[in-house]
Amino acid sequence: MKEVDFLKAAFREYYFKMSDRVEVPEHIEEREFGYQNFEGVMIRHLSFRDGGDLRAFLLREVPAGVYCSPARYTDPTLPMEEKGWKEADLIFDIDADELECKCWNEYRYWICESCSAIHKGAKLDECPTCGSGRLRPVNFVCDECIKKGLGEVSKLLEILKEDFGVKEGDVKVYFSGNVGFHIHVKDERFKGLGPAERAEICDYLMGRGLMPEVLGFGRGMPLASRWRDRVLDSSSLAELKRMYRKMGYEGFRSWLERVALEAGARIDPSVTIDVHRIFRLPGTLHRKSGMAKVGVRGLEFDPFRDAMPFGSEPVRLFVERSPRLDFRGEAFGPFEREEVELPKGLAVYLVAKGVARPL
Template sequence: MSELVKSAFREYYFKHAARAIEAPDAIESREFGYAQLGVPGMVRHLSFRSVGELVATLVREVPSDVYCSNALYRFPTLAMQEKQWLGADLIFDIDGKDLDLPCVPSHSYPVCAACKRVSSPIGDDDDDEKSKEYSCPACGGRKAEQLISIPCARCVEGSKKEARRLVEFLTGDLGIDKGRVNVYFSGNNGFHFHIKDDSYRPLDSQARSDLVGYLAGVGLMAESIGVRRSPQGEFVKFPKSGLALGWRKKVADRLKIDQSSAVRLTHILKEKGGYAGFKAELDRMTREMGVRIDPQVTTDVHRVFRMPGTLNSKSGLAKVKCDLDRLDSFDPFTEACLLGSAKTKVKVKTHVKFRLKGEPFNISKETAELPAFAAVYLVCKGLAEAV
């Protein structure tokens, strides 16, 4: 990582860390870790007695990324098997790259596997992507080793849609108080959820996995909706507990049925070709209505999670809290863009378009003078180098 990024990060932590960093409760029982600019791996098994102690370390070390455990430990600085786990907060990660959004090809920049040349996006969400093939403009290579994506407003809206859906599940299906649901922009392309409810802390990995399965709509039985089978064939018999709650209600509403709709559900069953066909349609339906979250983040009870108020080295943007009542209007490209505006020269690797702090950038020149926040963003993305 360049000196430009390190200088910008240092200025941020020096000026803003004291008020921007959101310390977790029971800070002395948490494990902390951070990655260093240009250094592989992570410094882990750290402990702080106060947020002031933590801030002093950030200002001194200027980390690229800062993490805090969702778990509480009796001895957070010891090796994992010796920490003595006391429970873990419930957390979720919605990552825009996992949502298969149609706009992504139009703002993904391929990097040639042979010569490392970065070129302009080869796809557009209005075009037939299958008809497009990558060819490096420098060496003619046909293989891209990676795609560098600059999230757009449609990406953010896609992530917000999943976030709103997760809030509905947590507050509606699980009955979690809305005030205990804390939502943060991740600092790059998604949202993090921290559930501040002590009753979930004792859950082990399996229980959290079961919860993820429920939220994602995995494994709902056809019998739960009233479709059953016997040696004599398929038939409809609604559950005695009804269709008024949870996934039963969601599916019933989608199928436009209730406890009095045996004839309609029988017709749907026949239309889908019997039990197997109905179950396949049910699986498709629940996947569509479920929430797409990263299961590993939620099920890992020893995970270190990006800390609110710290910078993300993939973008130079900060992880910032989003008020649930104004999630719709939240603009991460403005509200999470907290670096300075000093003019900085960079060498841009390809023609690039993006928007930060309400300002559009459309850069086609090889060398450009940009505000520091925009220059750092491109360098962190791998689309520019400091001059």
């Protein structure tokens, strides 16, 4: 398992030299930690006394993934029912990989776990080479995917600010380390909320259940909602009235649904609702990319520049298949079954993606 050794050595180097990049959460002793090792085993219900304790653990264990609870507990090491849940930050997950992108044909691969063949493009049920059903997806992201993800982030931030009055200083946006973004909201008003209330917030942010009544149409009570202005941003009230007369109540309602899908934030509600979930700890590395979960400032982000901690010393690799990738201003690839010398950052990335092996 040369690939695993190579990745583990890189992760060890990172935690040895750059452990100051790991974010130590406030009230660390009340957080539940978990980690995944390079054999794929997940271990949960851990806790650390302080940052030094956490860093010593990272160096000793060299985990493939490190997770921490946005929740605070009386005793985070006990079984879930006995931990004594106190509160949890509100967290949103936006998966850039879910937003349809023109790169899907170029940047999506399926690796056959039986014969190692790599197939490009749309999802397959079985391997065209050997017929096996064990196909593992490999997801690269392109600039466009990142841009789309950040577009969803900015919609979310806008609704949180305008409709919920969340202050900018209470929100932190992170690149998840692979293909998505995590938005951490530290606003005190949300901390004590349970799953049902968090589900309602998600519905609102996504514009779910937006009814014609919001514009004063139909028979129900018009709900006071900033969504009215959001719909009116797209068309005038007179125009909407004409549409309503033409489409009827149901037709107009489905039209509103599509508006909401566009104007709302495409978050994954199941992530926000689960108040016991653990999330990748900022500053730690992602097993499937070799990149770190890092803060995003503004809406300009280049994963290889901003999240890949490894540099440009040359590494020799055999690449099974890779699309063209831009690494810090230089283009590499596409490669297909060839030996190449690549900057370490890109080498770690391709090995983590499972499409290359070090020589």
